[in-house]
Amino acid sequence: MRVAPEGVIIGGWSFVVAAYGVTAVVLVGYAWSLRSRLNRTQQRMQARERDHG
Amino acid sequence: MGRQRITTIAGVLGVVLLLAGSYIGLFVAPPERHMGDVARILYVHVPCAWNSLLCYTFAFGFAIASLATRRPRWDQLMTGAVEVGVVLNVLLLLQGMLFARPTWGIWWTWGDVRLVFSFLMFLLFAGVLALRAFVDDPARRGTWTAIATVAAFVDVPLVYYCVRWWRSLHQMQSTPETMDAAMVLPMRINAFGVLFLAWWLIAARAELERRRQAFDEVAEPAAVVVAGRA
Amino acid sequence: MSATAERPAARGLAREIGAVIAKDLLLEWRSRARLLATVLFGIVALALFSFAAGADVAVLERGAAGFLVLALLLSSTLGLAESFRVEQDDSAMEGLLLLPIDPHALFYGKALGNTLFLSLLGPVLAVAAVVFYAVEVGPRALVQLVLLWVLAAAGLSAPGTLYAAMTSRARSQDVLLPLIHYPLVVPVLLAAVKSIDLILNGDPMGQLGSWTALLAGFALVYWSLGGVLFPLAVEE
Numbered sequence: 001m002r003v004a005p006e007g008v009i010i011g012g013w014s015f016v017v018a019a020y021g022v023t024a025v026v027l028v029g030y031a032w033s034l035r036s037r038l039n040r041t042q043q044r045m046q047a048r049e050r051d052h053g
Numbered sequence: 054m055g056r057q058r059i060t061t062i063a064g065v066l067g068v069v070l071l072l073a074g075s076y077i078g079l080f081v082a083p084p085e086r087h088m089g090d091v092a093r094i095l096y097v098h099v100p101c102a103w104n105s106l107l108c109y110t111f112a113f114g115f116a117i118a119s120l121a122t123r124r125p126r127w128d129q130l131m132t133g134a135v136e137v138g139v140v141l142n143v144l145l146l147l148q149g150m151l152f153a154r155p156t157w158g159i160w161w162t163w164g165d166v167r168l169v170f171s172f173l174m175f176l177l178f179a180g181v182l183a184l185r186a187f188v189d190d191p192a193r194r195g196t197w198t199a200i201a202t203v204a205a206f207v208d209v210p211l212v213y214y215c216v217r218w219w220r221s222l223h224q225m226q227s228t229p230e231t232m233d234a235a236m237v238l239p240m241r242i243n244a245f246g247v248l249f250l251a252w253w254l255i256a257a258r259a260e261l262e263r264r265r266q267a268f269d270e271v272a273e274p275a276a277v278v279v280a281g282r283a
Numbered sequence: 284m285s286a287t288a289e290r291p292a293a294r295g296l297a298r299e300i301g302a303v304i305a306k307d308l309l310l311e312w313r314s315r316a317r318l319l320a321t322v323l324f325g326i327v328a329l330a331l332f333s334f335a336a337g338a339d340v341a342v343l344e345r346g347a348a349g350f351l352v353l354a355l356l357l358s359s360t361l362g363l364a365e366s367f368r369v370e371q372d373d374s375a376m377e378g379l380l381l382l383p384i385d386p387h388a389l390f391y392g393k394a395l396g397n398t399l400f401l402s403l404l405g406p407v408l409a410v411a412a413v414v415f416y417a418v419e420v421g422p423r424a425l426v427q428l429v430l431l432w433v434l435a436a437a438g439l440s441a442p443g444t445l446y447a448a449m450t451s452r453a454r455s456q457d458v459l460l461p462l463i464h465y466p467l468v469v470p471v472l473l474a475a476v477k478s479i480d481l482i483l484n485g486d487p488m489g490q491l492g493s494w495t496a497l498l499a500g501f502a503l504v505y506w507s508l509g510g511v512l513f514p515l516a517v518e519e
Contacts, residue, residue: 012091012155019094019151020075023101023144027250030140034257041264048268120515176466183462187454197449200512201463204442207508208467211501215470218493219477 056256064253070246074100078239085236091155092236098148100244101141102171104251106209108138109178111255113206116199125266126259128195131202133258135181137251142175169216177205177212191266299384303392304399310369311400317365318400321358322407328354329411340417347416348480352472354408355401355435360461362400363443366393367451390513394437394444394506401436405429424482427491431478434498438471441505449516474498 078096085092115131118124149168150160163169181201188194311317332350336342343350409428412418420428446464450456478494 012089015151015155016079016090016093019148020079020097022147022151023097026140026144026147031254031257034254034261038257038261038264041261041268045264045268048271173466173469180463180466184449184453184459187459189454193452196515197453200445200449200516203512204445204467204505204508207504208470211470211504215473215497218497219473 060253060256063249063256067246067248067250067253070242071250072246074239074242074246077242082235082239083233085233088156091152094148094152096236096239096243098145098152099240100247101145101148102167103244104247105138105141105145105171105174107248108134108141108251108255109174109206109209112138112178112202116202116206119195119199120203123195125195125263128199129259129262129266130255131199132185132262133255135178135198135202136258137254139175139178139182140254141247141251142171142178145171146175164220166213166217166220169220170213173212173216174209177208178202181205191269296385296388299388300392300395303384303389304396307366307369307393307396308399317362318403321362321400322404324361325354325358325404325408326411328357329408329415333415343416344418345484347412347418348476348483350416351408351412351479352435352475355404355432355475356439356465356468356472358404359397359401359436359439359443360464363397363440363447363464364451364456364460366397366400366444367447371451386514386517387510389517390444390448390510391506393448394440394509397440397444398433398437401440402433405432405436418483420483427482428479431475431482431495431498434495434502435471435475438475438498438502438505439468441502441509442467445509445513445516448513470501471498474501 074096078093082093082096084090112131112134115127115134119127119131146168149165149171153162153165153168154160161168181198184201185194185198188197329350332346332353333343336346336350405428409420409432413420443460443464446460446467450460450463453459474494474497478491478498481491481494
């Protein structure tokens with residue numbers, strides 16, 4: 001990445017990719033964590049219903 | 054069931070819009086005049102910023118409703134809105150740092166009003182989540198986090214103006230105020246993408262809260278103490 | 284809010300607020316431990332900032348406003364936590380709420396008491412700052428400083444009282460109170476530091492009025508908001 005004499009930034013694609021990558025990872029990760037927590041709570045409720053008849 | 058279907062559609066729509074907007078932002082939109090390709094970060098950064106603040110605004114509304122009506126549904130939605138708002142807030146801080154590094158050569162600066170403001174928003178609303186985690190009694194948990202949410206939201210304009218005056222002599226030029234039409238499109242698409250995705254995430258988080266509260270309500274005392282809040 | 288049958292008149296409210304303040308002052312006078320400990324803590328904090336900032340007098344002078352306000356903030360956490368810990372003993376809080384006292388009176392009484400408490404720290408910390416940071420203060424500046432200090436103390440006390448009431452009955456209260464209190468009072472910190480700095484180091488562009496107005500505005504918002512939210516926070 002370099003800055004041209006007129007003050008324009010050239011390149012910097014690694015930062016762009018990192019930004020989009022971080023966005024994807026965080027959003028997908030959060031959605032996945034929600035899904036697994038929902039399933040886990042569902043399983044616990046079902047297990048308790050089984051135990052108590 | 055109908056409500057769940059609508060939120061699922063919103064989630065799918067959100068993902069589709071985000072993918073489309075990101076594609077346009079990365080490969081179709083022209084590089085910005087001064088910041089070149091680095092400006093493409095703004096196509097996700099600005100939508101996250103808008104929607105983070107929007108989530109906090111919804112959280113404020115849900116908090117007021119929760120305090121006024123005491124219905125658990127509002128508390129569950131409020132929890133969802135705060136948590137999703139914090140997630141988006143963290144995202145925008147990370148994106149902001151990745152934008153700052155190539156633009157100003159540093160990861161962080163106290164000279165950028167928006168960056169400092171976003172950081173303080175994160176602290177305010179992460180604190181609300183922390184409060185929620187440390188209160189065991191469900192009724193108190195709901196009331197107190199609603200109070201903390203109201204207080205945090207009232208603080209938002211105060212913090213903003215304060216930080217702006219604080220930095221008024223040292224304002225660093227961050228984002229371009231006027232934008233090329235070709236740049237507005239991916240930003241708008243992504244803004245709606247994040248909005249619909251946030252809608253789905255808030256609904257899911259509210260549902261998780263509802264299930265947890267239902268589980269805890271009938272749990273034996275030992276189970277409540279032992280079961281960790283995963 | 285069904286406990287109170289009628290709203291007390293304004294005079295009654297003022298009387299109740301006075302009673303709450305008097306009760307806390309009496310408790311405080313009997314032990315004096317909280318005030319002494321907090322004053323000592325404030326002095327220690329100022330000294331620690333000196334060590335952290337180094338021996339350069341210029342740096343210390345420039346940072347004096349910030350160090351003073353930080354010392355006030357840290358001391359406020361101690362004082363606020365203590366002001367409700369005393370109500371936790373022997374379930375005194377429940378007893379207080381069973382009395383036909385307006386919860387608003389409880390809030391304003393506690394908040395005023397905390398403001399007074401923090402204001403008393405001012406003279407001591409100011410002397411310490413003059414000694415540690417080599418600041419010089421003329422008589423006019425001194426008056427301005429006193430007013431600003433009380434305003435800053437008020438700005439910290441109102442949200443702090445609300446949050447201390449809640450966190451005193453939660454887990455890990457020692458971590459929780461600063462965690463939720465500090466971000467909320469950032470406007471107070473910024474405005475107070477800026478104002479005190481302008482008084483100590485000169486105000487060429489006449490900004491003191493704006494910053495003081497911001498500080499007062501924040502205090503006003505939170506004293507009002509606290510009064511609305513406190514009854515909800517303490518009801519069972």
